[in-house]
Amino acid sequence: MRRPRYISLPIVLVLLAIGYLYHATVFVVIDGWLGLATAAGLMNAVAFSALALMCVATYVMAISRDPGHVPSSYMPDIEDPGMPIHEIKRKGGDLRYCQKCSLYKPARAHHCRVCKTCVLRMVLLVGSAAHDFHRDQQQTGGSFRTSYIICAVLLFPLTLALSILLLWHIYLILHNKTTIEYHEGVRAMWLAEKVGNVYRHPYDLGAYENLIS
Numbered sequence: 001m002r003r004p005r006y007i008s009l010p011i012v013l014v015l016l017a018i019g020y021l022y023h024a025t026v027f028v029v030i031d032g033w034l035g036l037a038t039a040a041g042l043m044n045a046v047a048f049s050a051l052a053l054m055c056v057a058t059y060v061m062a063i064s065r066d067p068g069h070v071p072s073s074y075m076p077d078i079e080d081p082g083m084p085i086h087e088i089k090r091k092g093g094d095l096r097y098c099q100k101c102s103l104y105k106p107a108r109a110h111h112c113r114v115c116k117t118c119v120l121r122m123v124l125l126v127g128s129a130a131h132d133f134h135r136d137q138q139q140t141g142g143s144f145r146t147s148y149i150i151c152a153v154l155l156f157p158l159t160l161a162l163s164i165l166l167l168w169h170i171y172l173i174l175h176n177k178t179t180i181e182y183h184e185g186v187r188a189m190w191l192a193e194k195v196g197n198v199y200r201h202p203y204d205l206g207a208y209e210n211l212i213s
Contacts, residue, residue, distance in 0.1 A: 011063060018059075022052045070103055070118045176203045176210040 026036075026045050034041030096105040101118050105111075112119045172182065185201055192199035205213060 014059065015056075018052065018056060022048075068119060069115070070101070070106060070109055072103065074104060074106065174207045174210055175201060176205060176213070177201060 025048055030036065030041055030044050030048070034044060036042060036045055096109075097103070098105050098111050098118050100111055103118060105118050109118050111117070172179065175182075177185065181201070181203075185199065189199040204210065
């Protein structure tokens with residue numbers, strides 16, 4: 001499997017973000033709150049440093065390890081009664097085949113433009129050649145895959161909710177509104193339109209002035 005020979009901009013941005021958050025947390029928040037010279041401050045700094053190190057280590061592993069490619073020897077057994085139907089559910093009932101890799105694709109495998117190869121998804125096919133080829137890796141990596149799935153399930157709704165909340169409050173700040181004023185403004189706008197007037201929020205000074213006021 002070919003890996004990128006350079007560090008891409010998104011990777012650099014993520015590492016810079018992690019570095020900034022680490023510096024701000026340890027040398028600004030913890031140092032200013034408890035002081036790094038105190039026992040409590042030192043313990044918090046060590047604990048956060050350990051978490052940050054694990055974060056960086058897992059990120060480096062994620063971008064450098066083989067995500068699980070389809071072996072060149074893989075050949076689906078069309079006579080296997082246990083073969084999932086979605087593995088052959090293509091136009092005309094043909095087996096899933098990657099024209100770029102010139103290989104048959106197991107179920108849930110997709111071609112990755114970055115990796116330049118077909119990558120297996122979370123579940124490997126039990127009983128197929130791919131399972132035998134990656135048996136040792138599955139035995140040691142199953143718990144990690146489970147952890148990744150659990151983290152994704154927990155973090156996705158949290159990230160989505162916080163992102164929406166962030167955008168919502170940015171909108172309120174730029175328009176110099178509170179949440180209550182927004183809802184009152186919706187009704188005021190509706191009432192103004194009924195009589196042919198134009199409603200304008202009385203505290204809206206413009207985006208820039210609202211931001212610095």
